[in-house]
Amino acid sequence: MKNWHVESKEEIFSYLKSSERGLSVKYAERKLKESGPNEIVEKREKSQIFIFLKQFNSPLIYILLVAMVISYLVNHVIDAYIILAIIIVNGVIGFVQERKAERAINALKKIIVSYAKVYRDKDLKKVNASNLVLGDVILLEQGDKVPADARLIEIKNFRTQESSLTGESFPQDKNLRVLDGDTPLGNKTNMVFMGTFVVSGQAKAIIVATGSRTEIGQVAESIQEIVHPKMHFEKKVTQLSIQMAVIASIGAILTFTIGYFFKGLGFIEIFLFTIASLVSGIPEGLPAILIIVLAIGARRMAKKNAIIRYLPAVETIGVATVIATDKTGTLTQNSLTVEKIVTSEDEYTISGDGWNPEGEFRNEVERVDALKIDVLKKIMLISVLCNKGNLIKKGKGYEIVGDPTEVALLVLSKKSGINKEKLSEKLIDDFMFNTELKLRASLIENRNEKELYSVGAFEKILDRCSYYLKDNKKTKLDKESKGLFLKQAESLAKDGMRVLALAYKNMPKKTESITKEDIDKLIFVGLVGMKDPPRKGVKESIEKARNAGIRVIMKTGDHKETAIAIAKEIGLIKEDFKVMTEEELNSLSKSNFNKAVRETDIFARVTPKMKMKIVQTLQEQGEVVAMTGDGINDAPALKKSDIGISMGKMGTDIARESSEMILSDDNFCSIIDAVEEGRTVFRNVRRTSFYLITTNIAEDVTIVTSLIMGLPLPLLPIQLLYLNLVSDGMNNIALSMEPAHEDVLNQPPKDKKEGILNRALIPFLVISVGLMVFATIPIFNYFLLQGLDKARTAAFVSMTMFQVFNVFNMRSLKNSLFKLGIFTNKWVIYSFIASLVLMLLVIYLPWISDLFQFDYLTVTELFSIVGIASSIFFIIEGYKFVRNKWRG
Structure with a gap:
């Protein structure tokens, strides 16, 4: 891209074969054919078929497909169809969620600009912006x-206002x-x-880049080249x-080896055992459960103004170690607000929120009425009358028209109670803001x-003042007084404020217009300090992030002093903070750059x-980076971040x-x-996952143990599928609704290398599996005397009830249920009742019990098994008590 900013306009006209009168229509049409339209080429949208098929690209789905094929080959058609249904439902859930997100994003898309004013054949014409070419002269x-x-x-x-591209909050002269x-x-x-936007004035400009060759187009193209890192959740799943595949395979191989080589069972019989072992070892419901857990999390986040575009991001934000946040609009309100007024008589603080x-x-000392203090009243009149801005009420918010600085002054005057429409003062002439003089004026x-208001x-206004207003009288502005006002202005500027001065003078009655020569010998009235204030709750949220072990850094296109002032106000930095600009970073060696990224706050x-x-350096240092941004300039880093x-x-x-993730309220607090x-x-x-694995291993060990003991198969594949899908499924959905425990933000982020399964599971696994196996096998053996179907029914009830009681244990591996509160997750209570009712229906409804090959159990037999199964709750509660006491 040519450095157009270093060339004179004559050199640019010569290079682009244009002039101040613009291009001819014919030449522009020829150029359009050569260079293409002034549009940013969008990536082709993924087809719905591709999005649907993508849902099946998962190791868990591959395992289910293997189980389905094997079940079908050994003539267990019902089992095969159930597994197929699971796979399809899993795909549909993922597809619907992703398409919903895509539709939401498509609804947000807007055309960059529809029309432009351009000089063609010496005349000013309105043309479609996509037809603009290099050398066109446009009017802005x-x-x-x-x-x-x-x-x-x-x-x-x-x-112009270029914050979306550069990150700078104030308009640029x-x-x-x-x-x-x-x-x-x-x-x-x-x-x-x-x-970018024009906030004031008028300009002519010659186009030097269109479409993908513009700054915004270059950003868009660079995004396509960035490979997004695989999300933490996807890696862990x-x-x-x-x-799980290894566990299931070991169980199946062990079953086949013991039965075929050591027990001498026939091939068909041992194959049936092996299939049962494989089905019991595979958590068929896990893919759907994981999607449900993420979907529930996404729904909860949406209620807190965080909209998830991609489901795995729900979990990834929870392991973030660094939040790299933008300043404007995220930490701040993206609205200029006058917070301070300084006069010769006093200093005033103005409260308020945004526009x-x-x-x-x-x-x-006290609250004051601005319209009852002469000097403040004058400031209010100058603010409202020397002003072209406008404020429009839209729903619950406000929309601004014109320069944000002028709108901030307009809002200030409205806070005092002034109504512009009811004022007797009238505007006669306007001297628009001059970028060289850095001021504007109005004849009133x-x-x-x-009077002339300015x-x-x-510094520019004070240079044109000869007097200042004190006790409603003009007083000579001597060197000492001017120095004091300059010092006060600089103090406000150090606090990150944009400081303006307001002044006036009396004009001859016959004056009908004003020039820059009239803006002289003014009476200084006061200073106003305005800034983009922090959002409510940001300071507290940053402190929460620190308590949660998350480092918060600010990256902004704004000036160092402005960033420091805001960072101090919101508690982002302490006494020993470090701030660096890009210029300073570029001068560092690689090792020093890495150190700077590790230590810098702003x-x-x-x-x-x-x-x-x-972002890339932070990731190389082992950090999980959450990055915020709203502008075009943020897009490449947004895609690169975790x-x-x-x-x-x-x-x-x-x-x-x-x-x-999209913050619907643009608020940093929503990130926390x-x-x-x-x-x-x-x-x-x-x-x-713990819950599923515990029950799956218990089922697998039960089958292997029964084989070793020379017992018949205690549970048929279809019965195991019921346990894994219906019983486990309902209880898992209940567990997925578990609310946040009070310590969740008082601990550091999980190590990104730490898997879903960890050592904390081992004691619970040993106790749970041991109880399930060494209770179910004797129960099965006892009822064998009354027939194989009845024995399998008893084993089925035993396994179901052990699962149901174990779900209470799994609400926390650390805390007792009684400390958590039995009813803090009502879904577990509902799943307990539903599991019990469905189990009774499956056993006692004739046509269903025939399908599952169940036999009748008496009430006494049923309650005896339920009583034995309830022991898992009390024993694990006892283990938690002993362990917590031992650890102190």
């Missing part, structure tokens, strides 16, 4: 969205000066860029699938008196390329497309809520 006015990258050739008080070759994107003041025109004025008439950069004036480099988090209100389409839910999801995945 207040409120326009820039249709392509262009070099400015003529300006009049021209300013533009000029025509030729710049240095190494000028950063945010400082290219003689250029305008596609997708793959690991779990392999572990909402409600707030109070207070000095150090009131009852045959005329607002601008504090990265200021950073470009998209540097943001991505920072979990990209974009903004729902202020975010751009490119940022949303590159993220896994999502972390809490993500950690709960991981715990629930672990709970459900």
